[in-house]
Amino acid sequence: MRHPGLVLIIVLLLIPAALLPFSSPQSTAESALQGQLRRVFPSATSFSSKQPGPPPHFIAYVGDGNSKTIAGYVFWTTDLEPLERGYDGPIKMLVGMDMKGILTGVLVVEHHEPYGNFSVEPPRFAAQFKGKDIRDPFKVGSDVDAVSSATISITSASRAIRNSARRIARAFLTPPGAAK
Numbered sequence: 001m002r003h004p005g006l007v008l009i010i011v012l013l014l015i016p017a018a019l020l021p022f023s024s025p026q027s028t029a030e031s032a033l034q035g036q037l038r039r040v041f042p043s044a045t046s047f048s049s050k051q052p053g054p055p056p057h058f059i060a061y062v063g064d065g066n067s068k069t070i071a072g073y074v075f076w077t078t079d080l081e082p083l084e085r086g087y088d089g090p091i092k093m094l095v096g097m098d099m100k101g102i103l104t105g106v107l108v109v110e111h112h113e114p115y116g117n118f119s120v121e122p123p124r125f126a127a128q129f130k131g132k133d134i135r136d137p138f139k140v141g142s143d144v145d146a147v148s149s150a151t152i153s154i155t156s157a158s159r160a161i162r163n164s165a166r167r168i169a170r171a172f173l174t175p176p177g178a179a180k
Contacts, residue, residue: 037074040105041096044071055080055167072098073168080164086153091120095161101134101169120157134169138162
């Protein structure tokens, strides 16, 4: 005696289980990205998927449902300033910026600096940019602390943060008193 209903239920239960190994890496990567976005823009309640631009970016929102408003933008410095390099290659950083051009956070995600723990790797390097206005000069030794003697890497990373933030601002922020 056959039970077609039982077979259908078993098949429907097995399909999601069979697909689970294929969806897990993407959801793990997405979960990691969401954590990074929250670290650089802690006041945001949600984020868009990566927008193609130009320039490429994520939108940070506050609120929920129908009352979501744009709080600012998050972007990869390597997407906006791909030719900016430290001593030993590009320094991949995620940067958050509010609607007034104030940086909400910086996270160094990847670098190949031989002495990274003496330059861009220590948390105090990225932390010094939180609350920084994009109109500041971002000059090492002036308004940016050279947390080490790795001036090539520190200068390059600071310039990448400044230039990419200003590029996002030109694209998406309206200057005070100007209509967009």
